[in-house]
Amino acid sequence: MPTKTSHRVIDQGLRDEVYVSLVRSLYADPRTLIVGSSGTVLAAFVTGFMTGHPAFYGCAFVLLALALVRAADVAQFRVAAKQIRDPREATRWEIRYTVFSSIYVFVLGLWSFLTFALQASPPVQLLAFSMTLANMIGVAGRNYGSRMLVMTQLSFAGVPLLAGLTLGGNSHYAIVACVLAPFLLSFKTIADKLRATLTTAVVSAKHERLLAARLEAALDNMAHGLCMFDQNGMLSLVNRRLPAIVGLPAGLAEPGRRIGRFLVRCRRAGLIGSTQLRSLVLAARLALRDHSEARLTTTLASGRILELTFRASGATGTVVVIEDITEQRQQEDTIRQLALxxxxxxxxxxxxxxxxxxxxxxxxxxxxxxxxxxxxxxxxxxxxxxxxxxxxxxxxxxxxxxxxxxxxxxxxxxxxxxxxxxxxxxxxxxxxxxxxxxxxxxxxxxxxxxxxxxxxxxxxxxxxxxxxxxxxxxxxxxxxxxxxxxxxxxxxxxxxxxSSMIEVARARRIVELDLREALAQDQFELFYQPIVAIGTGRITSCEALLRWRHPERGIVAPGDFIGIAEEVGLITQIGCVVLDKACREAMLWPDSVSVAVNISAIHFRGDAIIEDVAGALGRSGLDGSRLVIELTESALMQDDAQALSILVRLREMGVRISLDDFGTGYSSLSYLQSFPLQKIKIDRSFVSGRRETQKDQTLLVGIARLCKELGLTVVAEGVETAEQLDNLAKMGAIDEVQGYLLARPQPTPLVRDLITAFAARSLTAKVERLPLRRGLR
Missing domain, CATH: 3.30.70.270 (Reverse transcriptase/Diguanylate cyclase domain)
Known part of the structure; x- marks a missing residue:
């Protein structure tokens, strides 16, 4: 909203413009000045010739000189008129005009006064009186622009004239003087009204120009094209945006063309086709006939899509707004494509x-x-x-x-x-x-x-x-x-x-709900299977194996629920529980025995595993070196860079990393070099003999020796017979073994006794005399 200050600035600017216009009006018609001055000077010389009195000749010469000076002043103004914008400059010209004009009318009034004062003949008096009165009448018609000029001219000419009539010694002249005085005063009123009319005209013109400029700026800067046709269908207005939107050639959108001819020329120029031409003509005719609004979407030959809105009224004709909706349609198509x-x-x-x-x-x-x-x-x-x-x-x-x-x-x-x-x-x-x-x-x-x-x-x-x-x-x-x-x-x-499949799905849903209940009720337990050093026969680590003690189904093996837990997003919570329980249990074992925890590939993703491991170690007080994280290749295959970052952070906590089921994946050998591993667990399929014997042995020996040379601890899984154990011992590259031959998974009370028992024995004895082997299987 404009402030009072801005209104004052606008009003001052408008007053300045009005003032300059009023000053310009003084010099507006030099012809009347020249003609009037010429007649007045000629009449003055005639009175001098008729009377022979030098005073009249003097007035005539002075009037002639002043007329020439005023003519020169008008000529100078016409040269400088275009540069006159400052009110101070206009004031200088007003003063010049007022001075010359005032002296002129004063001499004119003095001439009339002398004709009456010197008792000149009536024709001489009449000639001087009429010329002076005519010049005074011209004051209202030509010099109304300056209030100061009107007052000085009426005063400088009227006072001597009235004085001459009064002193003429003739009662009739005195009566004329009395009648003439209010008549001369009316000239001021007429001049004021003319000046007010000019002021109003200037202000109105100013507002009209401002409004026109704003309208033109608005039309030329609007986002849409616009054209207007009058009541006869003639093109009367085109904004600057329209040719750019439509691609009109120069001269095609000139005002004065009929709408039909305009559209035909657009078709000839290749902007629209015949079908679009008929549609546009029909829409225009309907709008003109019904004085209503009509909308039409058309496609130009260039592929641009335009939406035209025809608005018609009986008073203003038809306004056509043209909007380029090509990008809008493209965006709509893109959104529709993305949505569907x-x-x-x-x-x-x-x-x-x-x-x-x-x-x-x-x-x-x-x-x-x-x-x-x-x-x-x-x-x-x-x-x-x-x-x-x-x-x-x-x-x-x-x-x-x-x-x-x-x-x-x-x-x-x-x-x-x-x-x-x-x-x-x-x-x-x-x-x-x-x-x-x-x-x-x-x-x-x-x-x-x-x-x-x-x-x-x-x-x-x-x-x-x-x-x-x-x-x-x-x-x-x-x-x-x-x-x-x-x-x-x-x-x-x-x-x-x-229909039976829905029952299976429902059963899976029941398992999911039971898993959530199991987490809430702490129904998960851990069994531990020892990992034994093949050289000393001592337990070096125990692998934590998850069991679910269901209140109705009893012990549930991991294979029956881990897959569902991974699918429904519970595996991370279960993994956190396993870490907590395993670390707390390991605190009850000798410092030489570590605990190994299997981590799901889903749990391994992101930063959750770092926080969970750190939390389990912190809550239990277990040293990080006594925790072994076992991962399968699927956990490392998700994102090598992310997996490496997580493994490095785990190693910084002292945690050891073991690669489980080694030899069954796609890129196992590359992992030995890429990741900071400490232990490799060779898959049980290489030990159990389920493959061809010769290939089994070759692969097993090769993998074990390769890992050994890389400084990794090698663990063989699935040892179930004494023969397998003997073969692994003879190989010389296996560090640790795990399997049912040594011990089955044990609950927490028994695993502690098992660690103690193995600590008192050695695997160097014959397999038949392995402590607790028979009872623990």
């Missing part, structure tokens, strides 16, 4: 899939089948080759599915490696089995991704509507349950949904 389509594969996403299923279900009697497809071991591809390769594989899968299935089928990607195919009007199982067989065969063909040959099978779940559900979410869920059954059956196969 997968950005990686451009396939429909879950939202569009559900809308499509809802439309199918809404059609009476419409049946369809859903294929829920999941790539087998896709995570390993991401982990080993990187996410860019994984993304490229998903794009190729989408391409193969699109090429394989007909256009009636909808193919969607739900996220990750999950795809859904909706096949309408197909419920026959034989046909669906044939389709899934073709899909499996197509997806099983090798992929060439960034120079890598990839082979990936697919598991599929199939649900049929309406038998397997009449709601999109239910049908998708049932297909997902069938997919889970296919993956549980060994993958690379397809399964149809049946």
């Amino acid at each position: 389509y997968d950005p990686l594969t451009s396939l429909p996403n879950r939202s569009l899939l559900k809308a499509h299923l809802q439309s199918l279900i809404g059609e009476a009697g419409k049946s369809f089948a859903i294929l829920f497809i999941d790539l087998d071991h896709f995570k390993k591809i991401n982990d080993t080759l990187g996410h860019p390769c994984g993304d490229a594989l998903l794009v190729e899968v989408a391409r193969r599915l699109t090429a394989l299935l007909d256009g009636a089928s909808l193919i969607a990607r739900l996220g990750g490696d999950e795809f859904v195919v909706v096949i309408p009007d197909v419920t026959d199982r034989a046909r669906l089995e044939a389709i899934t067989a073709r899909v499996s065969a197509s997806l099983l063909q090798p992929y060439e991704i960034e120079g890598n040959a990839i082979v990936s099978s697919a598991s599929m779940g199939i649900a049929i509507s309406p038998d397997d559900g009449r709601d999109p979410d239910i049908v998708i869920r049932n297909a997902d349950l069938a997919l889970y059954d296919a993956k549980s059956s060994g993958r690379a196969c397809a399964r149809f949904y049946d």
Whole structure:
């Protein structure tokens, strides 16, 4: 809102402009000045000639000189008029004009006074009187712009004239003087009114110019194009933005063109086509006819999309506002694409899939089948080759599915490696089995991704509507349950949904709820299996093995609930409980015995593992060197850089790191060099003899010696027979052994006795005489 100060500035500026305009009005019409002065000077010389009196000749010469001076002054003003903006400069010119004009009229009044005072003849008196009165009348018509000038001229000319009439000695002249006095005063009133009229005109013109400038600035700087047609359909106004938006050639949008001719010329210029021309003409005619508002969206030949709004009224004609909505439409298309389509594969996403299923279900009697497809071991591809390769594989899968299935089928990607195919009007199982067989065969063909040959099978779940559900979410869920059954059956196969699967899902849900209850009620227990030094026979460490003591089911093995705990996000909380219990138990053992804790790959991600390990050590008081963290390769494969950072921070706490099940993964040898490991546990498959004997021995010896040379402690798992133990001892590269031959997992009270018993014995004795071996198996 403008302040009082800003109003004063605006008012002062306006007063200055009015004042300058009033001063300009004094010099506005030099012709009247020249003509009037010429007639007056000529009349003065005539009176001098008629009377022969030198006073009249003197007045005539003075008037002539003043007329020439005033003419020169007017000429100088006309030269300097354009530069006159300052009120002080205008004041100087007003004073000059007033001085010259006042002297002129004073001489004029003196001339009239002398004709009466010297008793000149009546014709002479009449001539001087009429010329003086005419000049005084001109005061109101020409010099009204200066209040000072009006007063001086009326005074300098009127007083001598009235004095002459009064002193003329004629009663008639005295009467004329009395009548003339108020008449002369009325000239001032007329001049004031003329000056007020000029002031109002100047102020109005100022406001109009300001309003016009603001309107022009607003029109030229508005974001949209605008043009106006008068009541006759003639183009009357175009703002600066319109040619840029429409791409109008120069001269095409000139005012004075009819709207129809204007649009035809736009078509000829290639801006619009014939269809757009007809639409625009129709919209314009309707707006002109009905004096209403009409909207129209059209596309130019350049591809720009414009929205035109026609607003018509009987008084102003038609205003057309043109808005370029190209970017808006592109953004809307982008938002629609992101909302309904997968950005990686451009396939429909879950939202569009559900809308499509809802439309199918809404059609009476419409049946369809859903294929829920999941790539087998896709995570390993991401982990080993990187996410860019994984993304490229998903794009190729989408391409193969699109090429394989007909256009009636909808193919969607739900996220990750999950795809859904909706096949309408197909419920026959034989046909669906044939389709899934073709899909499996197509997806099983090798992929060439960034120079890598990839082979990936697919598991599929199939649900049929309406038998397997009449709601999109239910049908998708049932297909997902069938997919889970296919993956549980060994993958690379397809399964149809049946009602028993929902029972399995409910059972899994019950396990999830029970797991949450188990955490709240502290139902988890730890058993410990010793790890024995092969040279001394002493227990060097005990591996903590989780057990769940269910109030109804009894002891539940980890294999029955760990997978579910990982899926529902409880594994981290369970891992924290295991760390706490293991560290507290280890505080009751000899300082030479450490405790080994298996950490889930999910728990290992992020910084939670660091906080949990530090918290368990701090709460129990256990030295970090007595805690061994056992990890599988899957935990290290998630993100090498992150895994290395976590391992380094654990080592800084003194914690030792052991790689479990070594030899079964994809990149085990690289981990020996990349990560700060202290211990390697060779997978039991190399010890148990389930592989070919010669290869078993070769691999076992090679791995053990390699790790030994790298300074790692080598542990052999799964020792179940005395023969296996003897062979490992003879090998010379195995440091520690673990297995049922030595001891089965023991609850906390027994493991302490077992540590004591092993401390008093040595594995150098024969296997048959191993202490407690028979009783602990």
